[in-house]
Amino acid sequence: MGTIYCVMGKSSTGKDTIYKRLLQRADLQLKKIVPYTTRPIREKEVEGVEYHFVTEDVRKELEAAGKIIEGRSYETVYGRWDYFTVDDGQIDLQKEDYLLIGTLETYGKLKDYYKNSSIIPIYIEVEDGIRLERALRRERKQAEPKYEEMCRRFLADSKDFSEERLESFGITRRFNNVEDIEDTVEAIATFIKSR
Numbered sequence: 001m002g003t004i005y006c007v008m009g010k011s012s013t014g015k016d017t018i019y020k021r022l023l024q025r026a027d028l029q030l031k032k033i034v035p036y037t038t039r040p041i042r043e044k045e046v047e048g049v050e051y052h053f054v055t056e057d058v059r060k061e062l063e064a065a066g067k068i069i070e071g072r073s074y075e076t077v078y079g080r081w082d083y084f085t086v087d088d089g090q091i092d093l094q095k096e097d098y099l100l101i102g103t104l105e106t107y108g109k110l111k112d113y114y115k116n117s118s119i120i121p122i123y124i125e126v127e128d129g130i131r132l133e134r135a136l137r138r139e140r141k142q143a144e145p146k147y148e149e150m151c152r153r154f155l156a157d158s159k160d161f162s163e164e165r166l167e168s169f170g171i172t173r174r175f176n177n178v179e180d181i182e183d184t185v186e187a188i189a190t191f192i193k194s195r
Helices: 015-024 058-063 102-112 130-139 148-162 163-168 180-194
Strands: 006-007 030-032 069-078 079-086 096-102 120-126 174-176
Touching: 006 015, 006 102, 006 163, 015 030, 015 096, 030 069, 058 069, 058 079, 069 102, 069 130, 120 130, 120 180, 130 174
Parallel strands: 006 096, 006 120, 030 096, 120 174
Antiparallel strands: 069 079
16 A cells, blocks of 8 residues: 655745756665645746646536545635646556655644545644745845735744644654755655555
C-alpha cells in the first residue's frame, strides 16, 4: 500500500523548496500531487506545477461532481481564495508513494478520505522572526508586492498551527529548517526511508 506524505508548516518555513528537493530525489521515488486553487497565479509559478489555477466556476463544478477530497477557503484582502485536492486520477495508492503540501485540515481530511493508515505528516518548523524576514524578502521580489496579504497570512498561521491544534492532529515529529535546508531535506528523506 502506498503512502501520502503531507508537508505542512507555517508560511515561509521553506515548504515549497523542501517539497521540490524531496521530489527530485530518485532514492525516494515520490510522485507529486498537484493541488488546485482559485487564487491568482504568482510571478514565476507555472500552471500544473505548483497548482492547477482554476476559476470559481470550475471549483463549483468539481464540487458538484463529488471530486473534491479536501478543501479550505481563505478570506484574503483580495477576496476569497480556495485551495483543494481533487480526486482526478493523480493518486493510485496501490502503486505509488506521494508528496503533497497542505495544512492541518488537508492532513486530517486526507486521513478521513483514505481511512487514516496511508497519510504521514511532515511538519516543518521555523522561528517566527526568521519566517517574517523570509516572507518580507520573498514579497519584495514580486512585481506587485502584497504586503497586507503577507501580514494576514503570517498572523493567521499562529492560530492555524497553534500548539493545541498540532497536538489535536497528533503532530509530534517536527523538522526544523533554520540552518541548512539540505540538512533538513536529508533528515526528512531519512525519515521517509525508515517508514
